[in-house]
Amino acid sequence: MKVNEIVRVLDGRLLCGSERSDYTIDVAFASDLMSDVLTLVNDNVLLITGLANLQTIRTAEMSDINCIVFARNKKVSQEMVSLAEESGISLIECRYSVFRTCGLLYQAGVKPVF
Secondary structure (H helix, E strand, O other): EHHHHHHHHHHOOEOOHHOOOOOEEOOEEOOOOHHHHOOOOOOOOOEOOOOOHHHHHHHHHOOOOEEEEEEOOOOOOHHHHHHHHOOEEEEEEOOOOHHHHHHHHHHOEEEEEE
């Protein structure tokens, strides 16, 4: 699924990375524990989280994650957007709970990491 399709399915808001809106996501992983995110070895992963801070962006960067959905109506700071832009990471805000976000994406065809 492409990033622009994820935004549409979630009725989300793409904050940065519009030039990468055709990037393809193969699998998704939901977590607020960044230590769990660091264990991922998959490519083309979408991270779904409610943890809106700089550490989330840095963790995604270290894990080669190119797209993050911030669920639970969490708001992303301008500092996070700037760091994500530097790192080539697309950021999406979504009003739904993590559970609903995962369900909508799964229903739309996104597979889980495991």
